Amino acid sequence: MKTTIIVVALLLSCTIAQANDIQLFNPDILGQSTSKELKVLRDKNARDIEPVSVIINIKNGFYNAATVIYPEELRYETAMAALKDQYKRYGPPQRHKEIGMTVWRIGDKRYAVSLIQEKKYIKILYIQFKSPEDILKEIRKVNDQNE
Secondary structure, three states: HHHHHHHHHHHHHHHHHHHOOOOOHHHHHOEEEEEOOOEEEEOOOOEEEEOOOEEEEEEOOOEEEEEEEEOOOOHHHHHHHHHHHHOHHHOOEEHHHOOEEEEEEHHHEEEEEEEEOOOOOOEEEEOOOOOHHHHHHHHHHHHHHHO
């Protein structure tokens, strides 16, 4: 009897855990040309909560940012757990309580991820940033043009 109860409890907890997962944005598109055919979202499990909206920003013919909005049913803690798992190798995120935002900096891939709790939904922002080398190149280019 105890074995049956334990098995049932484990199955129920696995089902609940799966239901709490979310379908995340595919940040590999950041920096890619808009002329390329790309997959916007990562693969989804049957019980994953899908975004209700994905807005992708374009700059000079390249994807450089995205805003992903999830429905009210998604809890902040669930989104946080999914992002912590996805970006665990980058260390703990920075929490900015004064503006209600948690940020992961993905330095080797040159983008940041921000988790924001809005009144009725969860918003995750993905923003590409420039490397120090690229910034120096731009400064040199401007300096060369001004000479």
